[in-house]
Amino acid sequence: MLLPASAARAAAFDLPMAYLESFGPKGQATTPLLWGLIVLSVIVVLVISGLVLFGIWRRRSFDDRLVGHTLPVSRPSGSLGWIYFGLALTTVILAGFAVWTVDVMAEIDEPHGDPRFTIEVSAEQWWWAARYVDADDPSRSFTTANEFHIPVGEPVRILLQSPDVIHSFWVPALSGKTDVIPGQVNETWIQADKAGVYRGQCTEYCGAQHTNMALRMFADTPQDFDRWWADQAAPAEEPEAGTAAVDGQRLFVQRCGACHTVRGTAAKGETAPDLTHLASRTTIAAGMLSNTPGHLAGWIANPQVLKPGNKMPAVELSADELDAIQRYLSTLD
Numbered sequence: 001m002l003l004p005a006s007a008a009r010a011a012a013f014d015l016p017m018a019y020l021e022s023f024g025p026k027g028q029a030t031t032p033l034l035w036g037l038i039v040l041s042v043i044v045v046l047v048i049s050g051l052v053l054f055g056i057w058r059r060r061s062f063d064d065r066l067v068g069h070t071l072p073v074s075r076p077s078g079s080l081g082w083i084y085f086g087l088a089l090t091t092v093i094l095a096g097f098a099v100w101t102v103d104v105m106a107e108i109d110e111p112h113g114d115p116r117f118t119i120e121v122s123a124e125q126w127w128w129a130a131r132y133v134d135a136d137d138p139s140r141s142f143t144t145a146n147e148f149h150i151p152v153g154e155p156v157r158i159l160l161q162s163p164d165v166i167h168s169f170w171v172p173a174l175s176g177k178t179d180v181i182p183g184q185v186n187e188t189w190i191q192a193d194k195a196g197v198y199r200g201q202c203t204e205y206c207g208a209q210h211t212n213m214a215l216r217m218f219a220d221t222p223q224d225f226d227r228w229w230a231d232q233a234a235p236a237e238e239p240e241a242g243t244a245a246v247d248g249q250r251l252f253v254q255r256c257g258a259c260h261t262v263r264g265t266a267a268k269g270e271t272a273p274d275l276t277h278l279a280s281r282t283t284i285a286a287g288m289l290s291n292t293p294g295h296l297a298g299w300i301a302n303p304q305v306l307k308p309g310n311k312m313p314a315v316e317l318s319a320d321e322l323d324a325i326q327r328y329l330s331t332l333d
């Protein structure tokens, strides 16, 4: 059975990108500033539109009165005062927002407590590799892809790097954007104070499939999180003897193992997502498709049709071979 405990999560596949509401100290510091800027922008649009309409109306009645008369050369005095007033008002308001912005940036620069662990994220074309680092016990470190888990109520440090092009890491309900720039490591942190699933997205144009470079951030209770970490750090279980998954494992190692890793097998490729616990994820192809047997088989058979330009080639497989590989991958929970 695929996704044993995740039926409810699968229903959340089409999560919206929420950013007007936030959950956690970093998001909560940023959201009032966002609302402030939205309100200010709306007021500016309304005032300017109103003044333009007023000017049109006033000029029209003025033109009517001009018929048969000559145009006066001089302007009424005192108009310049309005320009000084507008300049002063704009300067004061924008300076106020600049101070507010700098204050928020200072507040969210560092988390309030020391993060217990670090996730080293590599932004790839077009998916996210995530290495969970246990500094005290390296044997508990592991790599996963596209679906992140964090414990509720705790800050987590995130280090961001990219091997080729610029991306940007964004989980709007929890945090602002941090660019991912080749040749340097950018650091940020994230914290959720409410359990749930938060959608994230690459937010810097990075090529053909930029749109399909999503991620999901699961905020788990501390117990669920510790269990998840222990499960992820373990190698994959061997498929049950006598099932199609045994053939699937052999085929997977031969045909897919140069790019993908499944820990505990000879598949040790590092250029594609680590699939050791693929079946524990709710989505595949960086949040593009829900993780169902049909989508998985369709993805393996036609990656370039579903996500043109991505680096996964279509491997020549017979229907039986495809079925066996899909069955094997579905055991990797």
Ligand code: CUA
Pocket (backbone or CB within 6 Å): 123, 126, 166, 167, 168, 202, 203, 204, 205, 206, 207, 210, 211, 213
């Ligand atoms: Cu990666 Cu846009």
